[in-house]
Structure formats: structure tokens, C-alpha cells
Amino acid sequence: MPGLEPTLLHYLLLAAALLVISLVGIIANRRNVLVLLMAVELVLLAANLNFVAFSVYYHDLSGQVMTAFVLATAATESAIGLALLILLFRRRGTIAVQTLDVLKG
Amino acid sequence: MTFSLIPFLPELTLLAALVLILLATTVSPSRDGTVAYGVTQLALWVAVALLWLTQARYIVNPRIVEGVVLRNSSTLLMQSAALIGLSLALLYGRASLIRQKLWQPETFLLFLCSTLGVVVVIGAYHFVPLYLGLELMALPLYAMVALRKDDAMSVEAGLKYFFLGALASGFMLYGISLIYGATGSLGLAAVGSLAMSGASHGLLLLGLFFLVSGLAFKLSAVPFHMWAPDVYRGAPTVVALFISTVPKLAAVVLLLRLMSGPLSPLLVYWQGMLAFLAVLSMIVGAVAAIAQTNLKRMLAYSTIGHMGYLLLGALVGTQDGFGAAVFYILTYVLSNLVAFGVLLSMNETSDESGATLSRGSDLEDFRGLYKRSPIRAALMTLAMLSLAGVPPLLGFYGKFAVIAAALMNGFIWLSVVAILTSVIAAYYYLRVIRLMFFSSPDEERASEFPCIGVVARVVLVLNGVALLVLGLFPSALLDLTVQALAWARVL
Numbered sequence: 001m002p003g004l005e006p007t008l009l010h011y012l013l014l015a016a017a018l019l020v021i022s023l024v025g026i027i028a029n030r031r032n033v034l035v036l037l038m039a040v041e042l043v044l045l046a047a048n049l050n051f052v053a054f055s056v057y058y059h060d061l062s063g064q065v066m067t068a069f070v071l072a073t074a075a076t077e078s079a080i081g082l083a084l085l086i087l088l089f090r091r092r093g094t095i096a097v098q099t100l101d102v103l104k105g
Numbered sequence: 106m107t108f109s110l111i112p113f114l115p116e117l118t119l120l121a122a123l124v125l126i127l128l129a130t131t132v133s134p135s136r137d138g139t140v141a142y143g144v145t146q147l148a149l150w151v152a153v154a155l156l157w158l159t160q161a162r163y164i165v166n167p168r169i170v171e172g173v174v175l176r177n178s179s180t181l182l183m184q185s186a187a188l189i190g191l192s193l194a195l196l197y198g199r200a201s202l203i204r205q206k207l208w209q210p211e212t213f214l215l216f217l218c219s220t221l222g223v224v225v226v227i228g229a230y231h232f233v234p235l236y237l238g239l240e241l242m243a244l245p246l247y248a249m250v251a252l253r254k255d256d257a258m259s260v261e262a263g264l265k266y267f268f269l270g271a272l273a274s275g276f277m278l279y280g281i282s283l284i285y286g287a288t289g290s291l292g293l294a295a296v297g298s299l300a301m302s303g304a305s306h307g308l309l310l311l312g313l314f315f316l317v318s319g320l321a322f323k324l325s326a327v328p329f330h331m332w333a334p335d336v337y338r339g340a341p342t343v344v345a346l347f348i349s350t351v352p353k354l355a356a357v358v359l360l361l362r363l364m365s366g367p368l369s370p371l372l373v374y375w376q377g378m379l380a381f382l383a384v385l386s387m388i389v390g391a392v393a394a395i396a397q398t399n400l401k402r403m404l405a406y407s408t409i410g411h412m413g414y415l416l417l418g419a420l421v422g423t424q425d426g427f428g429a430a431v432f433y434i435l436t437y438v439l440s441n442l443v444a445f446g447v448l449l450s451m452n453e454t455s456d457e458s459g460a461t462l463s464r465g466s467d468l469e470d471f472r473g474l475y476k477r478s479p480i481r482a483a484l485m486t487l488a489m490l491s492l493a494g495v496p497p498l499l500g501f502y503g504k505f506a507v508i509a510a511a512l513m514n515g516f517i518w519l520s521v522v523a524i525l526t527s528v529i530a531a532y533y534y535l536r537v538i539r540l541m542f543f544s545s546p547d548e549e550r551a552s553e554f555p556c557i558g559v560v561a562r563v564v565l566v567l568n569g570v571a572l573l574v575l576g577l578f579p580s581a582l583l584d585l586t587v588q589a590l591a592w593a594r595v596l
Contacts, residue, residue, distance in 0.1 A: 012286075019279060026272065036268050043275030050282035058289040066233060066291060070278060073240045077271055080247050084267055087251060087260045102261050103335040 011053035018046035033088065033095045037081045044074045112170050114159050115152040115184065116228075119221040122148030123214065130210045138202070141210035142195065145217055149192045152224075153185050165592055172292055175230035175362075179431070179593035182586070183358050187223045190351045190438055191216060196564055197446040198343030200557040205341055207252055215245040215252075216347065226355040232281050232291040235359070239277065239323075242352055243270050249347070250340040262339025269322065269332045277319025283312030297367035310374055316363070317378050323356035324412045325405075327385035334397075337405035342466065345401055346445035349408050350438045357434045361419055365427050372422045379420035384522055386413030391526040394533045400448060401466045403533060404441070407492055410530055411437050417523055418507040421514045428587040429506035435582060436491070436503035440572060444488035446565045447481050450557050471537060473546030478554060482541045484569040491572045493534035494527050499572045502579035 025039035048067045055063025089095050110117065126141045160181050167177030195216065202208050222242030229235035247270060251263025281291075287308040288295040299309060322329040337345040364375060390410020397403040415437070418430030448466060475482040491500035504527060511520045575582055 015282075022275075026268075033264065033268075040268060040271040040275060043272065044278060047275065047278040047282040050279065050286060054282070054286040054289070057286075060289055062233075062291045063285055066236075066285070069233060069237060073237070073244075076240070076244055077274075080244055081267055081271065084247065084251055084260065084264050087254055088264055091255070091257055091260055100261050100264060102257050103265075103339055 008053055008057045011049060015046040015049040015053070018042055018049065022046070030097050033085055033097055033100075036097070037078060037085070040081070041074055041078060044070055044077075108171070111159050112163075112168075112174070112176050114155045115188075116221065116224055118148055118152040118155060119217055119224065123217050123221065126210050126214050126217070130214070136209055138208040138210050138212060141213040142199070142208075145195065145213040146192055148217070149188045149220075153188050156181060156185055156188075164589075167593060169230050169294075172294065173231040173234060174228045176228065177593040178589040179358070180228050182589045183227045183354055183431075184224050186435060186438065187220060187227065187351050187354050190354070190442070191220045191347065193442055193564065193568065194343060194346045194350065194445075196561050197442070197449050198341075198346065199561060200555055201341070201343055201449045204555060205253060207341060207343075212249075212252065215249045219243075219245040219249070219347070220351060223351050223355040227358045229359075230293050230362075232285065232293070235293075236278060236281060238355070239359075240274060242355060243274060243323075246270070246344075246348060246352065249344045250336055252341055252344065256339075258339040259341065260339075262336045266332050266336045269329075273319045273322035273329065276315050276322075280312045280315025280317075280319060283308055283315065285312075287312060293362070293367050296363075297370075300368055300370040306371060306374075310371070313368065313371070313375060314378070317360075317375065317382075320356055320360050321382050323352065324360070324416075325409050326382040326412045326416060327389045327409060330386070330389065330409045333409060334402045334405040337401045337408075338399060342401065342445065342449050345404075346442070346449070349404065349441055349445070353408075353412075354434060354438065357415060357419075357430065361427050361430060364419060364422065369422070376420050376422060379416050380516075380519060383413045383416035383420060383519065386410060386416065387522055387526040388413075391529040394530065397533075398469070399467050400471070400537070403468070403537075404444060404448075407530070407534075408441070410526065411492070413526070414504060414507050414523060417511050417516070417519055420519075421510050421516065423510070423514060424590060425587075426510045426514065428583075428590045429503075429510040431590060432506050432583055432586045433503040435586065436499045439568065439575075440488050440491040440498075440500050443484055443565065443569045443572060444492065446561075446568065447485045447488065450481060450554065450561075450565070468537065468540060469547060471540050472544045474541040477546055480566070481554075484565065485541060486538050487569045487572050489534040489537050491576070493531040495531070496576070497573070498576040499579065499582075501576065502583065506583065 022039040022042035025042070026036060029035045029039070048070050051063040051067045055061065085095055092099050122144050126144055129140065160176055163176040164178040164181060167175070169175050202212060219242050222238050225234055225238030226242060229238055247263055247267040250266050251260050253259035284296060285291055288299045300306065318329065325333040336348065340348065368375060386409050390406050390413055394403050394406035394410070397406065415430050415433050418426050418433055451466070451470060474485070487498065491498040494500045494504040508520050508523050511523070
């Protein structure tokens with residue numbers, strides 16, 4: 001069916017939706033720090049989807065090269081995030097967001 | 106055409122030192138950081154020397170290597186500032202690192218890694234090195250903030266910084282992806298040619314909006330500042346010093362490079378965004394700092410305020426404005442190094458459980474400091490007066506240059522806000538001085554000062570005196586920055 005071919009706009013909307021979902025995940029989530037980590041990674045995926053979509057649209061490979069770099073940094077980022085989470089869990093015995101309240105003012 | 110690695114020698118030196126320390130950590134069982142510290146300092150100074158040896162020829166002939174990396178007078182100036190900044194920070198923080206049991210090779214590994222990221226960002230003229238440099242700069246910082254693994258504050262600050270920072274990088278990347286969509290190329294030059302053309306700029310502006318929010322986070326400008334006080338408070342003081350100086354250089358250069366070069370045709374659009382950030386930062390930085398009882402938190406709000414003044418210089422959008430902003434960041438870095446240097450020489454101790462680390466950085470610890478250590482008190486006074494912008498100290502000329510640039514280009518209201526907030530801010534800087542000179546020492550808190558090395562002491566005093574001497578002859582540094590920018594053409 002020709003009318004259902006995905007166009008550039010569809011990909012961009014999907015990426016924007018991913019961005020919104022991750023923002024909602026960050027704002028609405030009060031329970032688990034792990035979910036925050038997932039939400040943050042989702043932002044990178046949204047950007048990646050944009051890169052790939054534009055790369056295909058312009059027939060330019062540099063966008064896809066960027067995607068490879070972004071995936072590598074995303075992996076590094078989650079490694080550091082998880083390491084910090086483990087430190088938090090050792091210290092407090094919980095990874096609830098509400099417990100992050102020692103520092104204020 | 107052959108590809109030469111010579112323009113990249115400073116970066117390669119840092120990378121070599123990084124690999125060396127990393128290999129040495131895996132091979133040798135020693136947990137002592139002395140060798141790593143030596144290697145780090147050596148690498149930093151070799152990198153500075155190589156910068157000036159190999160890149161002096163780009164001062165008057167700017168060059169874009171392979172369309173990816175920029176080499177000109179302003180990158181030379183800012184990269185040397187970043188390298189020297191780290192060197193001084195580590196020198197001042199040496200005793201403190203040993204006391205906090207952070208004198209390990211890994212600590213220096215993280216510092217070097219982050220600085221390499223800063224150097225890469227300062228030279229980036231393409232979105233790939235720009236993004237990778239920013240991540241290389243930011244990722245070690247998250248770990249550095251949480252370096253004191255058994256301190257609840259340090260870990261919490263690390264986590265907060267990580268989530269907000271990762272979100273900011275994500276935003277920035279999303280912005281870059283939109284800009285890529287608008288231009289079809291990842292080079293900054295393509296952005297410039299699109300901005301010049303009469304085509305619709307909707308996508309570009311949306312991307313710019315995301316990019317500026319990410320940058321505002323790195324600069325800790327309001328409303329993206331929430332992390333700064335917590336991170337400064339929770340992080341080891343050396344790390345707080347580092348975060349407040351070196352990565353800021355990269356963020357400022359990046360902002361000015363985008364605004365002065367590729368995006369200058371879109372002046373009116375980003376001027377509004379920056380004015381919003383600048384006004385809020387100046388106000389929050391001045392007002393919120395008054396309520397603080399901890400010097401590190403107070404300095405965090407002071408940083409926020411300073412970033413407001415810097416943005417004021419940047420948003421003017423003329424060569425004077427950019428010059429004023431670069432001069433401002435240099436004066437800010439020099440003053441902040443002294444303030445944190447004195448703070449690092451105070452006795453920061455943990456309580457029994459190691460849970461909180463309060464002593465030595467509370468304002469109360471400075472009560473009557475003059476009677477206990479006149480030199481510390483004098484240096485802190487110089488730093489506070491310079492940050493407050495009192496003539497004839499260096500900080501005054503930074504503020505003067507920024508406000509003058511804004512006034513001459515017709516930003517009357519913004520200048521009025523800047524002057525009013527700097528008067529309010531002077532109150533809390535002067536309060537520190539009052540505590541040091543006109544209060545008697547609190548016997549309970551008066552513990553012995555820690556032993557810090559002779560070199561660190563001498564350099565710290567010289568750094569403090571430099572605030573005064575450079576303030577008496579401000580044209581030396583001001584002319585240098587203005588000339589560097591004039592030669593740089595593309596910032």
C-alpha cells in the first residue's frame with residue numbers, strides 16, 4: 001500500500017515521541033533510580049533515530065558514523081551510572097529516588 | 106596530501122600519559138599516586154610547551170585541520186589555560202587528596218581524561234569531536250564527584266550530577282541531530298552557510314534551542330543550575346575546584362564559537378535565549394548565596410552569578426563582547442583558583458563514621474582566621490574582593506569589560522541588572538572577609554592547619570598576588586585576549 005510508506009516525518013515524530021516519553025519518565029518517576037537511567041538512555045536513542053533518518057534522507061553517511069559513536073558513549077555512560085547506583089545501594093540499601101536528600105539548601 | 110599529526114601533539118601527549126598511568130595501574134600493585142601525579146604534571150607542562158612550539162604559527166594564520174579541528178590563537182590561549190588550570194588545581198589539592206585517601210593513580214587518570222576532553226572540545230570544529238570531547242570531559246567528572254566512595258554526600262552528589270549531566274548531554278545530542286537534519290552535514294561550516302542563506306531556519310533554531318540548554322547546563326546557568334551547589338558541596342574540594350574552572354573554559358569557548366562564527370547571522374534569535382539565562386543567573390547567583398552557611402555552596406552560587414555576567418558579554422554579539430567574555434572567564438578562573446586554594450589548605454576532616462565532611466568548608470571555620478593564619482586570610486580576602494569585583498583587583502576589570510561592552514551596544518536594562526546584582530553579591534563576599542578579620546576564633550573549631558608543600562604555598566601566594574598585580578595593570582591580560590580574538594577570526 002503506497003500510502004503507508006514511512007517518510008522522514010514519521011521517523012522524526014517517533015524520535016520526538018521517544019524524547020517526550022523519557023522526559024515523562026524522569027519527571028513522573030519517584031521510586032526507582034534505575035528507571036531514571038533507562039529514561040536518560042532513551043534520549044540518546046531518540047537522537048540516534050534522528051541521525052539515522054536524516055542520514056538516509058540526505059544519502060550522507062556521516063550521520064550513521066555519528067550513531068556508532070553515540071552508541072559507544074551511551075554504553076560508557078550506563079556503565080558509570082550503574083557503578084554509581086551500586087555505590088548508592090551499598091551506602092543506603094535502597095535505590096529509591098526519594099532517599100537522595102542528604103544535600104539540600 | 107599527507108596527513109600530519111603535528112597539530113595534535115598536545116592532545117597526544119595527554120593521551121600517552123593516560124595510557125601510561127592506566128598500564129602502570131594494571132601492572133604494578135602499588136596504590137600510591139605519587140608517580141601518577143608526577144606523570145600528570147609532566148604531561149600537562151609538556152603539552153603546554155608543545156602547544157606553543159607547534160601551534161605558534163597558527164596564531165596569525167588560523168587553520169582548520171581536515172575540516173574537523175580548529176587551530177588558532179584563541180584555541181591556543183584557552184587550551185593552555187585549561188592545562189595550566191588543572192596543573193594548579195592538582196598542586197593546590199595535593200595535600201587535601203592525601204588527607205582524604207584519594208592519593209591513587211585512578212584519581213589522576215580521571216582528571217587527565219576530563220582535561221583531554223576539554224582540550225578536544227576547545228579545538229573542535231565539527232560535531233563529532235565536539236560531542237565526543239564533551240562526553241570525554243563529562244563522564245570522568247561523574248566518577249570524580251563520587252570519588253569518596255564511603256561518603257554519603259559524595260555518592261549522592263555524583264548520582265545527581267550524573268543524571269542531570271547525562272540528560273543535558275542527551276539534549277545537546279538531540280539538538281545536534283536536528284542541526285544535522287537542517288544542514289545535512291556535521292561540520293560547523295555547513296551551519297554557517299545555512300544560516301547565511303535565506304532558507305527557513307525552523308529546524309536549525311529548534312536544534313539550537315536544545316544545544317543552548319545543554320550548554321547552559323555545563324555553564325551552570327539558571328534554570329539549569331540545580332546540580333551546582335549539591336555537587337560543589339558533596340564532591341572532594343579539588344574536584345569542585347576543577348569543575349568550577351576547567352570544564353567551564355570548554356563550555357564558554359564552545360558557546361562563543363557557535364555564536365561568533367556559524368550562527369552569527371541568527372543573532373536576534375539566540376540573543377533572547379542568552380539574555381533570559383543571563384538575567385536569571387545573575388539574580389539567583391546573588392540572592393541565593395546570601396543564605397548559605399557553607400563556603401563551597403556559596404562559591405557554587407557565586408559561579409552561577411559569574412556565568413550570568415559572562416553570558417551578558419557573549420550575548421552582545423560583537424567582537425568586544427566576545428573579547429570581554431573570554432577575559433571574564435580568565436579572571437574568574439584565576440580568582441576561583443585562589444579561593445579554592447585557600448579552602449584546600451584548611452583542615453577538612455571527616456567525622457568518625459566518615460559520613461559527613463563538614464569542617465573546614467563551613468563559613469564558621471573562617472571565623473577569626475586572620476589571628477590564626479594571616480596569610481590565608483589575606484589570600485582569601487584578595488580572592489573574595491576579586492570575585493566581588495572591587496577595584497583595583499582583576500575581577501573588577503572582568504566585570505567592567507563585560508558591562509562596558511553591553512552598555513555600548515545598547516543593553517541598558519541588562520547592564521542595570523548586572524550592576525545591581527553585583528552590589529548584592531558583594532555583600533556575601535564581604536561577609537567572609539568580616540568573619541575572618543573582625544570575629545574572634547572559635548576555639549572548638551580551631552584545629553591545626555594541615556601541612557601543605559612549599560611549592561604549593563609559593564604558587565598560591567603568587568596566584569593571589571597576580572590578582573592584584575594584573576588588576577593594577579589590567580591591559581596586559583585584556584590586550585592579550587582581545588588580540589587573540591582579533592587574530593582568531595573564527596573563535
